[in-house]
Amino acid sequence: MTLLGIPILTLLIVLPIVGGLVVALLPKSAESQAKHVAFAIALLEFAASIPLWFGYQPGGPAFQFVENLPWIPGIGASWHLGIDGLSIFLVLLTTALSALAILGSFSAIHERTRAYYMLLLMLEGAMIGTFLALDMVVFYFFWEAMLVPMYLLIGVWGGQERIRAAVKFFLYTMAGSVLMLVAILWIYFLHFQQTGTYTTDLLQLYQTNVPLGAQTWLFLAFAVAFAIKVPMWPFHTWLPLAHVEAPTAGSVILAAVLLKMGTYGFMRFAMPLFPNAAYAMAPVINLLAVIGIIYGALVAMVQPDLKKLVAYSSVSHLGFCMLGMFAFNSPGWAGSLMQMINHGISTGALFLLVGVIYERRHTRLIAEFGGLWKVIPVYSAIFMVVMLSSIGLPGTNGFIGEFLVLLGAFQMPDNRIWAILAATGVILSACYMLWMYQRVIFGTITNAANEALKDLTPREVAVFIPLLALIFWIGLFPNPILTRMQPSIDYQLEFIRTRALDQREHAARQAIGALLPAPGVQATTGTGAPR
């Protein structure tokens, strides 16, 4: 499908990047207008992503809007983009949240605005590229390229510790992903050895029979890269630092979209490429996920800083995504995907809310506030809805995701214990969120500085209305989303299951072939280096 003669997925990647350049090249006198131009571009980008929702055929699992052009024929890399039920909502989430994050930055960023909005737009393009890529080199390309704008956003417009946060963010992610690059090359050669063609096309690499012994290592190389991004306990230490130091829009994008690259990476790459290792490692991942759920919640509870509290709640919420995913069943995956979207909406909104209050008071300490309901009722009301959706109150979006995740985990006899433990995380999240809300919003005004607080401006209300609408829409009518996801989820799960069996059969055949070297049976080495 094309828009203005350009294939729509390429357009979605290129538009924000070119838009970023446009913003950067605005004359210096237009410094104060940069935000409007950037918002217009982000809105245009969002409008361009709407055809995905309406044009998407919910009936089947196949990739849609596919573009496949040779890119670097010498190594077999192709510009292969496509969208399915797993990625469509993440792309829509990205275009929507990026526009809102830009709108939410209008009054927060006064210095170097052209550079700021340029980086936000370029970041958007790279993130969309990561979700759309169906070629390992294209994926890795965007995955790494995305680090640069985020790094600069944190490092230039961040808080006190911004430099340390930015460098830590960059180095952590980079350190995780370089081993993934080696693993990508490994499977690339393995595929060549088995088929005789060099390709980095994901759908072809899916068909590789990875020896079971090597699979664990390759899965680990991918899993570490993604686990750092998610972040799973104990790889989460960069996250609170980055979140706290980043400017509001940076935190929003970080929470709403960037973390999802990790969870999405497991679904799209790590699990289908190395299904046997994924099954084998499931207990470890589930354990880490549950530790993350409970640990994140407990640490969030004692945070004096609002942003840090939200950051640790992310660790907890993303644990649910992992738990659902590694249940290997349909409700688990649907819940995991829903949780990704919901976390993007709710936590994005929470960061925006913290940003609003920070702009007014230049502090985020819970102890500085109290009794805000009387001064800024609109803010408090919106905060309540968002907070409840983050807890997962029925009727809001958060409920659907957590419920499905727990259902999925509970259906698997081995995972039942994890589901029970994770359910305590739901209770804990209610504790820290409600307690925080009570201390900030209810009670009497203890700090005189809060008496003069101004309520939300119309622009700020305009930022939150779409988010509130999404919270209730997904909470009450999740079906349009679930039906679009379901075929892809079922297909991907079935694919993982059958590939796991195929690979085992292949390994067994090779083992037998090695024992009885009959004529015509090729006895290739099973675990050696691909040559």
Next chain:
Amino acid sequence: MNSLHGLGGANLDLIVLLPVWVLTATACLLMLVNMTPRRAGSNLSALIALLGLALAGTATWLHRGITRPLFNQMFVLDGFTTYFTLLFVGIAFVAVLLSWDYLKRTALEHGEFYALIAFSTLGMIFMAAANDLMMIFVGLELMSIPLYILAAFRKNRFESNEAGLKYFLLGAFATGFLLYGMALIYGTTGTTNLSKIGSYLLGSPITSTPLFIIGSLLLLVGFAFKVSLVPFHMWTPDAYEGAPTTATAFMSAGAKAAGFAGLLRVGMGALPTVMPDWTHLLTVLAILTMTIGNVTAILQSNLKRMLAYSSIAHAGYVLLGVIAGGPDGYSAVLFYLAVYSVMNLGAFGIVSLMGRGTDERVRVQDMAGVGFRRPWMGIAMAVFMLGLAGIPPTAGFLGKFYLFRAALAEGHLTLVIIAVLNSVIAVYYYLRPVVVMYMTQPEGESLEISPAIPATIAIVSLIVLTFALGVAPTALAEAALQSVLSVFH
């Protein structure tokens, strides 16, 4: 071009050697011009140098695709020669553009500077085109001696004198090793012609005699000095720091590429049967070079020294391709050398703009706040730093990708893992200029920049190349592959 093949004879030899003639003439002309009295600030020398290099480049381009041995097989014109000639001429062209205003501002304006660059370029071309050990030696000397002088070109500065002397003494040692190695190889094989050595060694037991082994190892040591592999890298930081910055740019890109060109010529032409035996040795060298280069770079506060250590580390990455061997490995080397030259020239080019007058600023800290005060300069430096760090969408990423791919294809898993971990270390120090430029404010007075039109043209072209090769590498990668294949056949 095929019609030319029919002509044959000495005339054609002279025609296809046009780039070499042009460069020689340019260098001599520059020496002569320098003796005539001219007003201060004349641009004549730089213009002659640019014109000569442009002509040489054009002539090379027009004769691409011709493969023939010349001068009794001492000199061979093939895709490999063409690829490197274009690379060297390009490097020299950029170096002249960068030097144009830099020399005036630092009061180093002497016509010899450009003559030395032209002579050195000629030496590099000879190394890449050599099919004879003697030719390699001549090329190496022709390249190195001007570089020694260039390193000491800031004759009033103590560190420049030190740089020149150190470079000269250690370089002389290296040449000694190289020559000794050549003598021993000649002694065991009876010829200095690379192809003849190659065919002589085919199936010959001579490769396991001590004399030959020592000879080939001495040869390797000589090249290791020139491309600064650890532990033969000691001269690099001092020479790079002391030399005029634009001369550093030229030698860091050109001399390294020429050193690898010579190594590959010997490796592919004379010692293809011996290269596999070197694998372990080269692996150790590669690991040491990458790791020590990167770790030491972290400790540097002087940009030129940091880039010097980083260039050592890059030689380690390039070794991955040499170790992998074969068309894929060697073409990855060629690709990486081009990409590395582009980015390194750019980085040193930016450094050459820092400061005003003879007051040069080369500390990382000096860049504080430059990012927003001088947005274009900030972006340029950031691009080159991220490119050298290997972050997409710059060419540095694909360059590394090709090298890692080639090395893994030959099963060097551990080596590749060490290399990728090294590139994480490298990110740390490449990010430092970016951090300082964009995230800190100067403590004292802010850095003065001396922008210049020729340097700007050069740097903008290098930025364009960094991105263009990062998203559309196919043309260059294909050219690199064809160049390597032209030697194999």
